[in-house]
Amino acid sequence: MMQAQELRDIYLKFFKERGHSVIASASLFPEDDPTVLFTSAGMHPLVPYLLGQPHPEGKRLTNVQKCVRTTDIDEVGDTTHLTFFEMLGNWSFGDYWKKEAITWSYEFLTSKKWLGFNPNKLSVTVFAGDRDSPRDDEAASAWRSVGIPDERIYFLSKEENWWIAGNAGPCGPCTEMFIEVDEIAKCGPDCRPGCNCGHFVEVWNDVFMS
Ligand SMILES: [Zn+2]
Known part of the structure; x- marks a missing residue:
């Protein structure tokens, strides 16, 4: 430990x-x-x-x-x-920017030299886009390029993937990383990162102020 x-x-x-x-x-x-x-x-x-x-x-x-x-x-x-x-x-x-931040997050989490988490247990969330701001395809493609498959890249709304300090000030999309906990089963077929049953635990959030 x-x-x-x-x-x-x-x-x-x-x-x-x-x-x-x-x-x-x-x-x-x-x-x-x-x-x-x-x-x-x-x-x-x-x-x-x-x-x-x-x-x-x-x-x-x-x-x-x-x-x-x-x-x-x-x-x-x-x-x-x-x-x-x-x-x-x-x-x-x-x-x-996004490419380097995401590549380094992935390396630190999964490389045996650093934390060494099983990459197959890593899921990520990316901002889905809305009327005000576009979908964060740049972050998603950075995740694909390090090897995260599409089925473990979840596009979520502003509520979950948008960082804001207050009513005015710096803000922007974020991408969150989750590790699946083997000891806690998924709560159901819709269980996904952000679900609070405990199967997916958030370990990192890269925020992209823009
Ligand atoms: Zn769940």
Whole structure:
């Protein structure tokens, strides 16, 4: 079994080897954002840089961000929800994009050198498109090119595959990765990533601000 510290270490090492600067976690109490009480996502302290302000450490960053999230509080106590947690992040400010982000996520999750999950147990979700924004075919084709078959690429709506910080501000489609848990059977024929029966567990979300 892998310990939390080892997971943090190898994640930062993986992205450091791919040109990312390692930065420290920001405070749990946001310094310049009066809209929230706590830092609730890795994205949070980096919003000014996602909006174009140059970051002193460069265009590729990686970090382990402390987070407190109260929106999930009713779900705390199940197998995957906590109020306090740490979010591992890799960040590109106007540098690499979907193809590289997805290829690296896949490599870190499945390579025996890193986490070594069975690639046949990996499913992904991609934004399906709607009246405002097109289907994310670029993300889907990046998944196909690393070897995820069409039957494990699910196109879902904005509710599940669109990241937004608030009513205004950075947002964009995202692609989520799920590992199937053998010990928990599918709840039925319609069970899919995003179903909360526990068979599919989300392990990663690549957000594409655009
Ligand atoms: Zn299910």
